[in-house]
Amino acid sequence: MGGEMSFTLQKDKRGVVVVAVDGQLIVGNRQELKQKVLDALEGGARKFVIDFTKTGYIDSSGLGVLVSLSKKIREQGGDLRLAGLNEDLQTLFELTKLDTLFSIAQTPAEALAAF
Amino acid sequence: MITPLHLDVRQSAAGGETDFELSLAVPSDLEYVGPAVELIAARFRTGILSPRRVRFNLRTALAEALANAIAYGNRHDPGRQVRVWVEASREAVRIHVTDDGDGFDPEGVPNPTLPAYLEREEGRGLFVLRSLVDDVDFNQKGNSICLTLRAG
Numbered sequence: 001m002g003g004e005m006s007f008t009l010q011k012d013k014r015g016v017v018v019v020a021v022d023g024q025l026i027v028g029n030r031q032e033l034k035q036k037v038l039d040a041l042e043g044g045a046r047k048f049v050i051d052f053t054k055t056g057y058i059d060s061s062g063l064g065v066l067v068s069l070s071k072k073i074r075e076q077g078g079d080l081r082l083a084g085l086n087e088d089l090q091t092l093f094e095l096t097k098l099d100t101l102f103s104i105a106q107t108p109a110e111a112l113a114a115f
Numbered sequence: 116m117i118t119p120l121h122l123d124v125r126q127s128a129a130g131g132e133t134d135f136e137l138s139l140a141v142p143s144d145l146e147y148v149g150p151a152v153e154l155i156a157a158r159f160r161t162g163i164l165s166p167r168r169v170r171f172n173l174r175t176a177l178a179e180a181l182a183n184a185i186a187y188g189n190r191h192d193p194g195r196q197v198r199v200w201v202e203a204s205r206e207a208v209r210i211h212v213t214d215d216g217d218g219f220d221p222e223g224v225p226n227p228t229l230p231a232y233l234e235r236e237e238g239r240g241l242f243v244l245r246s247l248v249d250d251v252d253f254n255q256k257g258n259s260i261c262l263t264l265r266a267g
Contacts, residue, residue: 027186028146028148057171058175059148059179061237096239
């Protein structure tokens with residue numbers, strides 16, 4: 001079915017957590033992403049990259065979850081960055097002015113290098 | 116666990132391949148938003164809308180409308196359904212999403228791009244939806260929204 005999706009977390013050797021969003025980030029699965037990132041934050045991680053290279057679409061609830069996670073991570077002295085947005089997703093961030101709230105890199109490698 | 120959705124397709128008697136109607140009943144559970152959107156978007160792989168408008172504008176706007184109807188309209192009540200009715204013609208695709216709720220005043224929703232609202236988690240759905248389709252209309256009660264995507 002179309003709602004199947006997954007989030008994969010990988011920590012690089014400097015401790016930056018890269019979260020790959022495979023499929024969709026929407027109202028039906030946003031809590032799963034939130035929980036995974038909050039667990040990593042709880043476990044001491046502070047630097048996060050959300051990789052949208054394999055993401056089909058995001059809805060406003062997905063955007064909302066990114067806003068709330070970014071806030072929580074910043075409160076802990078960390079940072080959440082976005083990477084790999086396709087043209088559609090970039091448009092969505094621009095429409096909602098969320099491109100002004102996040103640092104957005106072309107690729108996960110660029111986002112990692114900027115930390 | 117979700118049960119399969121049934122999409123009802125009717126070809127208009129007068130029209131050609133571009134003229135048809137779809138109807139779909141969606142349970143009031145957010146798990147159904149993704150599958151319902153894919154089921155409807157699949158009917159527009161060819162037709163009057165460009166692939167990008169189907170992939171991005173139609174899918175995202177419909178997901179927003181369904182999520183609003185399920186969460187705010189039907190308040191996740193399993194005894195209620197959201198009804199989707201799509202009218203496709205040569206000129207436009209009109210998607211009606213109706214819930215069993217009491218309706219709301221769309222004018223009362225603040226602009227989520229204003230600085231005071233930018234960092235809020237909720238409240239972007241209607242704005243996103245309006246940005247992605249050509250027209251958004253509500254019935255008087257405010258429990259039925261019509262999204263219009265014109266050919267192109």
